Amino acid sequence: MARLPEGTLMQRAATGLAAVCADLLGRVYGRRVVLLVGSGDNGGDALYAGERLARRGAWVGAVTAGARTHEAGLRALLEAGGRVVDRSAIAEADLIIDGLVGIGASGALREPYAGLAEEANAARGAIVAVDVPSGVDASSGRVAGAAVRARVTVTMGAYKTGLLVDPGAAVAGEVELVDIGLGAYLPDPDVAALTANDVDDLLPRPGKESDKYRRGVLGVAAGGDVFTGAAVLAVGGALRGGAGMVRYAGRRAPADQVRAHWPEAVVTLLDEPSVEHVGRVQAWVLGPGLGVDRWAHELAASVLASNVPVLIDADGLTLVAEDRGLLRREAPVLITPHAGELARLLRADRDDIEAARLDHVRRAAAELGVTVLLKGSTTVVAEDARPVRVNTTGTSWLAAGGTGDVLSGVAGALLAQGLSCYDAASCGAFLHGLAGRLAADGAPLAAADVAAAVPAAIRAVTSAGP
Ligand SMILES: NC(=O)C1=CN([C@@H]2O[C@H](COP(=O)(O)OP(=O)(O)OC[C@H]3O[C@@H](n4cnc5c(N)ncnc54)[C@H](O)[C@@H]3O)[C@@H](O)[C@H]2O)[C@@H](O)CC1
Ligand SMILES: Nc1ncnc2c1ncn2[C@@H]1O[C@H](COP(=O)(O)OP(=O)(O)O)[C@@H](O)[C@H]1O
Ligand SMILES: [K+]
CATH class of the missing domain: 3.40.50.10260 (YjeF N-terminal domain)
Structure with a gap:
């Protein structure tokens, strides 16, 4: 110089x-x-x-x-x-x-x-x-x-x-x-942003030897008697996010809905709040629409007792906010809160989080010892000792009910395919944001449209060229 x-x-x-x-x-x-x-x-x-x-x-x-x-x-x-x-x-x-x-x-x-x-x-x-x-x-x-x-x-x-x-x-x-x-x-930067090429490089793709099990099986524990749609949207995101197979486990009402919407999913109707007999999965999505009653709490404990990565969203976050001991496990955890959910987890103020997203996402990753994807107008992903990844895709049209459920399915599918929590979260956010833009194209979208546009988003990063 x-x-x-x-x-x-x-x-x-x-x-x-x-x-x-x-x-x-x-x-x-x-x-x-x-x-x-x-x-x-x-x-x-x-x-x-x-x-x-x-x-x-x-x-x-x-x-x-x-x-x-x-x-x-x-x-x-x-x-x-x-x-x-x-x-x-x-x-x-x-x-x-x-x-x-x-x-x-x-x-x-x-x-x-x-x-x-x-x-x-x-x-x-x-x-x-x-x-x-x-x-x-x-x-x-x-x-x-x-x-x-x-x-x-x-x-x-x-x-x-x-x-x-x-x-x-x-x-x-x-x-x-x-x-x-x-x-x-x-x-060295303490903040980074993935490009389309980075995502293209990180995305798992099936090879000649692939079969549905080896591509990655995702378990989805979501939906309840009240929010059946959350289960449908999370499973939809997972199928479009490239899981080889999706195993859904839940109660009667959401299970019926999932079966009706996604004949591709393998549905296990749970009589008890336990996933012990659901079959092997490589990762779980826990929480969208699950409810916060005793049954949901026991189901969350059962999922978190497994030895595979778990993505926790929505009601799952409310459950762990009340019982942080649930987060103590060997296998990795990715949480995907919006500012309100993170406020509950950190016992912090929602407006403070909105105003200083980087500080809070870093604090959450350090305090909770998990990977954190903080949703909102700018989505950021933090993991201890790594630069915070800021997502550059997305559109305000994504501020619509159910789009977060789709994100948990997409990021969960990437986890099941073997990406780390950090990469699954940041690639998931990138694809979800891009899918949102493609689905909206300047007009309102419904969450299901975002799931449907995920393959087009994957094609777009593949053809972006170096
Ligand atoms: N650092 C570098 O290598 C280069 C810097 N460059 C330019 O230099 C800038 C940084 O210059 P400086 O370090 O002189 O700082 P700035 O020009 O950003 O601001 C400092 C001045 O603003 C005043 N100030 C600070 N906070 C204020 C506030 N809240 N309200 C009103 N006044 C306030 C201070 O009294 C000080 O005089 C860069 O942003 C960039 O534009 C470029 O010329 C290229 C190279
Ligand atoms: N103003 C905004 N601009 C861009 N994206 C947004 C905005 N508000 C919300 N989103 C995105 O929309 C999704 C909403 O998720 P979430 O808050 O969980 O809603 P829901 O629970 O209804 O699915 C997240 O991916 C979030 O990043
Ligand atoms: K300026």
Whole structure:
């Protein structure tokens, strides 16, 4: 790094930033660009990008927000024909470059930064954020107070976690990475995201020697007299997620429904809350729609007494929240809570979890000693000593009853096929999110549509190419 002349990184950042802005403007000459310039190097990036746009004939005005301003950057802008303007220019801009704060920010935006962010949000011009939208904590995605809502975020050197995790991700818009040559100097990340190619590489596929047993048999202990549909959806997700066979075990009402919907599933009607006589499985899904009565508790204990991996969801999570001793077992456990369920497990507040998903998913994995998939607008997967995996697929249309049951079936099927909890959870979330997008295609979906779209999602990752 010492070999680079001072300012090289900033020049590369500014070049990348100006290119994205020019693309967005279409024609640069004669367009009005307003820079929001804070007191640090984030403002410096904005000023040098402004210089480049001014040289191409744009009208560029800088609104300086801090007690000081990046001196060399400001000089360069002025020499290129730019000027310092007051904040009234924001409303008239075709494009606004947000260089208020970047990775050096701490806490909620102070004034006048917060007010400038609000004015930019209310203006008609598109906003391009430098490195991270000001107001978003780059390391976590937390937003405390005002934040810029960007059309595009141009981020320097590496994706910042806060651009992938809500609420930060929701205001980052499209994220463009500018390679400023940091590659070799970046530390090991504590957050990662799977690509379609990663999922393609991890997905088990049947070979010549495969048979239904060797591909992986998944047991599903789900559904009760009240929620029969949860069992149907979990089994549907499992069948589409590639299990060689699905064994369903449960009470009369859900068993009848599962049999009627999925002749492919092998159904065992349970007279007693025990899975001892269900036959061999390589993994279990426990909990969707199961109920929380004594019978359900005993069934959960029986499933968890097995020596195969268990995915616990929904009512299964309520049962283990009341009796955490159930989680003490040798074989792996994957839990798939939404924020409310995790709040019960951690005795924490649901809103706190929504606001700081990374902190809480890490805490849950460490405290409970299991793999945790936290569902919601950004799904995250944590396991002790591994980077948190942030899921990048999905759509808000997935916020619909029963889609979580499908996810447990899909991830359970991957567990049964031999993936670790960490990989089954993150590949399951990726495929489920992609299936959600394909099923919705801009309109409402039903949970069963998501299960039906899982094979198309698998085909899509297979054909994504390296
Ligand atoms: N570190 C690097 O290698 C590179 C950094 N670059 C840019 O430099 C940025 C980081 O620059 P800095 O470290 O100077 O920090 P920033 O420019 O992100 O912010 C620090 C400044 O903002 C003020 N500030 C902090 N929190 C605030 C708040 N809540 N409300 C109002 N003001 C607040 C501080 O007083 C300080 O002056 C990156 O985000 C990126 O844009 C790029 O130029 C490329 C290379
Ligand atoms: N706002 C959202 N944006 C994207 N995905 C969402 C959103 N809200 C929920 N989801 C996803 O939808 C599914 C809902 O699961 P869950 O909460 O268990 O519902 P249910 O119990 O009705 O199946 C999860 O996969 C979750 O990640
Ligand atoms: K910024």
